[in-house]
Amino acid sequence: MNPVTFNCTVLRDGHQSLAATRMKTADMLPIAPILDSMGFSALETWGGATIDAGLRFLKEWPFDRLDALKKAAPKTPHMMLLRGQNIVGYTNYADDVVEAFVAMSAKHGMNIFRIFDCVNDPRNMETSIRAAKKAGAQAHGTICYTTSPVHTTQTFVDMGRELADMGADAIVIKDMAGLIPPYVTQELVSALKKDLNIPVWIHTHDTAGLGASTYLSAIDAGVDACDVSISPFANGTGQPDCLRMLALLNGNPRKPDYDADKLIEISEMLKPVYESLGKFASHRNEVVDSDTLRYQVPGGMLSNFRTQLKEQGMEDKFEEVFAEIPVVRKALGWIPLVTPTSQIVGVQAMLNVKFGRWKNITPQAADIALGYYGRTSAPVDPEVQKLCAEKMGKEPITCRPADNIAPELETYKEQFKDIAKSEEDVLSLALFPQVAEKFLNWRDNPHKEEEAPAPAAA
Ligand code: CO
Numbered sequence: 001m002n003p004v005t006f007n008c009t010v011l012r013d014g015h016q017s018l019a020a021t022r023m024k025t026a027d028m029l030p031i032a033p034i035l036d037s038m039g040f041s042a043l044e045t046w047g048g049a050t051i052d053a054g055l056r057f058l059k060e061w062p063f064d065r066l067d068a069l070k071k072a073a074p075k076t077p078h079m080m081l082l083r084g085q086n087i088v089g090y091t092n093y094a095d096d097v098v099e100a101f102v103a104m105s106a107k108h109g110m111n112i113f114r115i116f117d118c119v120n121d122p123r124n125m126e127t128s129i130r131a132a133k134k135a136g137a138q139a140h141g142t143i144c145y146t147t148s149p150v151h152t153t154q155t156f157v158d159m160g161r162e163l164a165d166m167g168a169d170a171i172v173i174k175d176m177a178g179l180i181p182p183y184v185t186q187e188l189v190s191a192l193k194k195d196l197n198i199p200v201w202i203h204t205h206d207t208a209g210l211g212a213s214t215y216l217s218a219i220d221a222g223v224d225a226c227d228v229s230i231s232p233f234a235n236g237t238g239q240p241d242c243l244r245m246l247a248l249l250n251g252n253p254r255k256p257d258y259d260a261d262k263l264i265e266i267s268e269m270l271k272p273v274y275e276s277l278g279k280f281a282s283h284r285n286e287v288v289d290s291d292t293l294r295y296q297v298p299g300g301m302l303s304n305f306r307t308q309l310k311e312q313g314m315e316d317k318f319e320e321v322f323a324e325i326p327v328v329r330k331a332l333g334w335i336p337l338v339t340p341t342s343q344i345v346g347v348q349a350m351l352n353v354k355f356g357r358w359k360n361i362t363p364q365a366a367d368i369a370l371g372y373y374g375r376t377s378a379p380v381d382p383e384v385q386k387l388c389a390e391k392m393g394k395e396p397i398t399c400r401p402a403d404n405i406a407p408e409l410e411t412y413k414e415q416f417k418d419i420a421k422s423e424e425d426v427l428s429l430a431l432f433p434q435v436a437e438k439f440l441n442w443r444d445n446p447h448k449e450e451e452a453p454a455p456a457a458a
Pocket of ligand 1: 176
């Protein structure tokens with residue numbers, strides 16, 4: 001039996017989940033060559049929230065990080081998380097911007113694009129899949145795992161088939177909330193392996209304590225690769241620790257061979273880094289949090305919510321707001337909770353409780369209801385859709401949303417011609433207009449300290 005392989009997420013999801021995406025490139029570079037020597041099937045080093053966080057909080061140019069990590073770890077494929085038509089931002093972009101961003105990332109050395117869509121609409125992933133392949137990189141089509149009355153193993157397999165038909169080189173089960181139970185995993189992995197002729201990878205979080213058992217089931221069902229991290233940027237809301245997975249696999253014919261001494265060495269090197277990021281870490285994220293099972297939402301959403309409800313003076317409404325989340329999801333066609341839909345659903349649930357159901361609708365929630373984020377897994381509640389159409393003064397759509405977006409790249413180039421010095425600058429400005437402008441201003445006028453991006457804040 002062929003061994004399973006591991007991808008190491010410590011340089012991306014590990015610190016995104018456990019230290020608010022604040023690990024600096026300088027702290028990554030010493031461990032990168034060791035990681036590179038270990039034979040991981042991929043190192044997740046970029047994408048997700050790291051680009052926003054680099055510009056916003058760390059005063060780091062994201063493309064410099066990628067260049068530096070590629071130089072420090074040249075052998076192992078590098079992997080990034082890409083939000084399909086949302087790229088690494090929060091809204092849909094025109095195809096030419098998606099194509100330019102993917103091509104630019106590949107030019108800086110990105111090897112594997114893990115592409116997902118926040119409403120699981122494969123049409124929103126097609127442009128990036130095509131662009132990644134055109135750039136000679138791998139495109140991994142990603143299924144956001146979620147539970148609802150309309151989601152079954154068969155619906156996920158159908159989605160996998162659609163992504164494979166679009167040319168995806170592998171299918172990834174992305175369990176952002178850490179909610180997929182081991183035996184469901186076994187059924188899903190077996191079905192995908194049986195139905196599709198391409199590798200199946202899995203990504204989970206150990207938030208509810210299920211992660212490692214989920215991987216065991218996936219491995220027994222024939223999954224090709226699992227995402228692991230390295231303690232202290234592992235377990236809890238992060239990926240299961242690599243060393244723990246190796247111990248769990250003792251006696252399993254598919255146990256892979258990763259050097260435990262090196263893992264311990266890296267872990268020791270990372271301890272002071274984790275300590276230094278203490279104010280972004282939380283004990284709650286380090287331990288098994290059964291609340292995530294109780295409320296069926298991602299761990300990050302729970303912690304954000306505790307803060308936000310406090311700020312709104314709504315702490316006493318916690319249970320009520322959480323009970324409203326499935327109501328909002330159902331009305332919006334049972335969308336998954338992942339960036340940015342987790343925020344959109346959360347805020348709408350809060351507004352429903354505060355002002356009465358659908359009395360106050362955010363433009364983003366309305367756009368989901370009207371199809372501007374893509375095709376949802378189930379139909380949107382017609383009453384809610386009608387309210388949203390009235391509020392926004394626009395009609396629902398059923399086409400691929402980006403079909404309605406004219407090319408934008410030249411417009412951005414013109415718009416930013418005074419501040420952008422490269423295409424990388426233009427792309428960053430397109431994705432994060434205010435944040436990137438502030439960053440570039442600071443970069444190009446180093447004396448103006450008052451222009452420096454906002455200091456790190458939780
Ligand atoms: Co994740």
